[in-house]
Every structure is written in structure tokens, then in C-alpha cells.
Amino acid sequence: xxxxxxxxxxxxxxxxxxxxxxxxxxxxxxxxxxxxxxxxxxxxxxxxxxxxxxxxxxxxxxxxxxxxxxxxxxxxxxxxxxxxxxxxxxxxxxxxxxxxxxxxxxxxxxxxxxxxxxxxxxxxxxxxxxxxxxxxxxxxxxxxxxxxxxxxxxxxxxxxxxxxxxxxxxxxxxxxxxxxxxxxxxxxxxxxxxxxxxxxxxxxxxxxxxxxxxxxxxxxxxxxxxxxxxxxxxxxxxxxxxxxxxxxxxxxxxxxxxxxxxxxxxxxxxxxxxxxxxxxxxxxxxxxxxxxxxxxxxxxxxxxxxxxxxxxxxxxxxxxxxxxxxxxxxxxxxxxxxxxxxxxxxxxxxxxxxxxxxxxxxxxxxxxxxxxxxxxxxxxxxxxxxxxxxxxxxxxxxxxxxxxxxxxxxxxxx
Numbered sequence: 001x002x003x004x005x006x007x008x009x010x011x012x013x014x015x016x017x018x019x020x021x022x023x024x025x026x027x028x029x030x031x032x033x034x035x036x037x038x039x040x041x042x043x044x045x046x047x048x049x050x051x052x053x054x055x056x057x058x059x060x061x062x063x064x065x066x067x068x069x070x071x072x073x074x075x076x077x078x079x080x081x082x083x084x085x086x087x088x089x090x091x092x093x094x095x096x097x098x099x100x101x102x103x104x105x106x107x108x109x110x111x112x113x114x115x116x117x118x119x120x121x122x123x124x125x126x127x128x129x130x131x132x133x134x135x136x137x138x139x140x141x142x143x144x145x146x147x148x149x150x151x152x153x154x155x156x157x158x159x160x161x162x163x164x165x166x167x168x169x170x171x172x173x174x175x176x177x178x179x180x181x182x183x184x185x186x187x188x189x190x191x192x193x194x195x196x197x198x199x200x201x202x203x204x205x206x207x208x209x210x211x212x213x214x215x216x217x218x219x220x221x222x223x224x225x226x227x228x229x230x231x232x233x234x235x236x237x238x239x240x241x242x243x244x245x246x247x248x249x250x251x252x253x254x255x256x257x258x259x260x261x262x263x264x265x266x267x268x269x270x271x272x273x274x275x276x277x278x279x280x281x282x283x284x285x286x287x288x289x290x291x292x293x294x295x296x297x298x299x300x301x302x303x304x305x306x307x308x309x310x311x312x313x314x315x316x317x318x319x320x321x322x323x324x325x326x327x328x329x330x331x332x333x334x335x336x337x338x339x340x341x342x343x344x345x346x347x348x349x350x351x352x353x354x355x356x357x358x359x360x361x362x363x364x365x366x367x368x369x370x371x372x373x374x375x376x377x378x379x380x381x382x383x384x385x386x387x388x389x390x391x392x393x394x395x396x397x398x399x400x401x402x403x404x405x406x407x408x409x410x411x412x413x414x
Contacts, residue, residue, distance in 0.1 A: 015088075022059050026046050030213070034125060060100050072121075074128055077113075077114070079114065111168070129205070134166045139156045143246060155199070155200050159196045160194075174186055195219045201214050215242060217251055218236075228265065229264055236277065253287070256288065286329050
């Protein structure tokens with residue numbers, strides 16, 4: 001028996017050598033120049049690969065596995081190749097094993113028409129000068145690049161499926177969602193209620209102006225009875241080489257401004273927003289709202305008002321829930337937290353909102369009292385310890401203030 005188990009362990013050790021972490025194995029590039037192909041600095045890896053390779057994010061059957069997915073920076077034509085130093089044989093020390101079919105898994109999410117050899121890819125790269133952004137230009141902005149020592153220009157476009165070539169381009173673009181959004185799914189592009197907003201960087205190559213894809217957002221226009229729409233942000237991605245440069249804020253603000261001009265839009269929402277998206281939205285909405293008269297320091301100190309709700313919705317298409325957050329952030333800026341009275345007033349105001357869910361639970365308890373036996377009631381009461389509630393409330397408040405301060409710091413630098 002001992003021999004059997006030690007043999008199995010040795011076998012397991014051998015098999016383990018053929019397991020590769022797919023987040024490390026997948027190598028992505030956005031290629032502008034042929035020399036980028038050999039430059040490790042232009043390579044980046046996925047944050048997630050579980051949607052393609054399962055929860056363990058592992059591919060079995062290879063040593064030194066590399067899954068190369070290189071994209072031309074603008075039109076996103078792809079080079080897909082798999083490399084490895086060795087692969088398991090079908091008979092592995094008398095045990096039948098087979099390597100995962102990595103190629104099929106990748107083919108499921110990338111559209112056909114990709115290159116499989118570098119020469120074809122480089123010849124496509126030479127035609128990149130013909131690539132132009134899709135749709136209608138909404139906004140241009142510049143960001144100073146320390147490395148290049150110059151200002152780089154970016155442009156945001158609104159596109160739809162009637163733009164020639166956009167459907168195929170979008171098929172290539174959306175594959176990035178699988179690697180960088182945890183719960184990503186592809187959308188039904190035949191539904192005309194989708195809007196697409198794209199960010200491009202302008203760059204020079206051999207005296208010509210070219211465009212590189214930076215990121216994008218998809219927005220679905222929900223119908224609201226009788227004659228309004230409620231645009232809902234569905235997907236938003238700034239590609240990793242461009243993250244942390246402020247493009248997300250530029251994109252979200254541009255999209256907001258686009259819908260603000262439409263009389264049929266009620267307000268703008270987001271589908272299942274991530275923590276990072278909420279922080280970004282806080283920053284953009286506060287930036288938009290801070291100059292409205294209803295958010296003047298005097299009015300902020302008088303408390304949250306219906307005037308704020310109405311003005312934010314009518315002028316900026318912001319819903320009541322988001323307006324309340326904007327109010328709390330701007331009121332924090334107007335509050336001297338070193339002053340005991342002002343600090344106490346702010347804390348009570350925010351906690352009054354935070355306590356809503358607890359109050360709801362207490363109302364449910366009052367109903368239970370009327371229909372539960374005493375011993376059942378005790379069980380319910382044990383779950384709602386008032387001291388614990390107070391602790392949780394204070395914790396929530398401190399976390400919010402910390403988040404709000406970060407928004408205000410970013411705003412001060414903007």
C-alpha cells in the first residue's frame with residue numbers, strides 16, 4: 001500500500017509539471033511597429049481566464065506553454081499562435097492522459113480570420129495606415145506623456161453596426177472582455193438599441209497619422225413608458241497599457257454629455273457596476289454637478305433637497321440615488337470636520353441614509369412579533385444585535401468618508 005501511494009504521489013508530481021497557469025501563459029500585445037513583436041515591455045497578461053479555462057485557470061498537458069494573442073493596435077487584426085517546450089504523450093508512464101485542446105478553447109472566443117504566422121501579421125501591419133476610427137467624433141483631449149515628452153491626442157467616437165467594418169472590428173475588440181472583466185459576456189449586436197463609444201489614440205508612424213484602440217463602452221437604451229429612454233452602461237474597458245491615465249473618466253463624461261443633450265433621456269444607469277466603476281462615476285458626476293447652484297456650500301449645509309434631485313436629473317440626467325452620493329461628497333468638501341458641530345451634523349446626515357436597511361429589518365421584526373412564538377422570536381432577535389448594528393454602521397460610514405476623500409483629492413488635481 002505504501003509503495004502504491006508513494007508511486008501515485010510521484011506520478012502526481014510528474015503530471016503537475018504539465019500544468020500551466022493560463023493567466024501567465026496568455027501573452028497579449030497591441031502592436032504598432034514590427035519591433036514590438038520582440039519587445040517584452042509591450043506584452044501584458046490577462047487578469048482572468050476562468051471563462052475560457054475553468055475556475056482553476058489552468059491548462060494541462062504542456063510545459064513552457066505560451067498562448068500568443070497579438071493584435072494590431074488600431075483595427076485589432078490578430079496573430080494567434082501556441083508555443084510550448086514539451087507536451088504529454090498519450091501514454092504517460094502507463095497512464096492514459098491527454099493535453100487540453102487549448103487551440104479550440106481560444107478559437108471559441110476569437111473570430112476567424114486571424115493570422116497564424118508572423119510574416120502575414122507584419123504585412124497586415126503595413127496596411128494599418130488605412131485604418132480610421134468608426135462613427136462620429138464626439139470629443140478630443142490631450143494628455144501629457146512624460147516618456148515621450150509631448151502631449152498625446154485622444155479621440156472619442158460614437159459608432160453603430162451600420163458603420164462599414166465595425167461589426168467585424170467589434171467582434172475582435174470584445175474578446176478583451178474575457179480577460180479583464182470577471183463576469184463578461186458578449187452582447188447581441190443585432191439589437192439596434194446598443195450604442196458603442198470608442199476611445200482612440202492618434203500616433204505618428206513614418207510621417208503618417210495612425211489610430212490605436214484605447215478602450216470602449218457599450219450602452220443599452222432601455223425604453224421607459226411613455227416616451228423616454230434610460231441608457232444603461234453595460235460594459236466598459238480601458239485596455240491595460242492605457243489604464244491609470246484618466247481615459248475612463250474622459251469616456252464616461254463624454255457619454256454623459258452625449259445623453260445630456262437628448263430630451264428623451266430620463267437618466268443614465270449602469271448594469272452591475274464594479275467598485276472601480278462606482279469610484280469613477282462618483283468622480284465624473286461630482287465634477288459635472290459641482291457648478292450647479294443647488295450644490296452651493298450654503299445649500300449643501302441645509303441638507304439634501306428635492307431641488308438637487310430635479311436639477312441633477314433635468315440638466316445632467318443623473319438619478320436620485322447617484323445625486324444623493326454627489327451631495328454627500330460635496331457636503332464633505334464644504335464641511336469643516338475639525339468643527340465638532342459641523343462634523344456631528346454631517347455624520348448624522350449620512351448615517352440617517354445608511355441606517356435605512358436596518359430600519360427595514362426592524363419593521364420586519366415588528367411584523368414577526370405578531371405571528372412568531374417566543375422561542376422563534378428570540379432566534380430572530382439574536383441575529384440583530386443592536387451593538388453590532390452600531391459597529392457596522394460606523395464602519396460603513398468611515399469607509400464611505402475614505403472613498404469620498406479620494407474622489408475629492410482627484411477632483412482637486414483635475
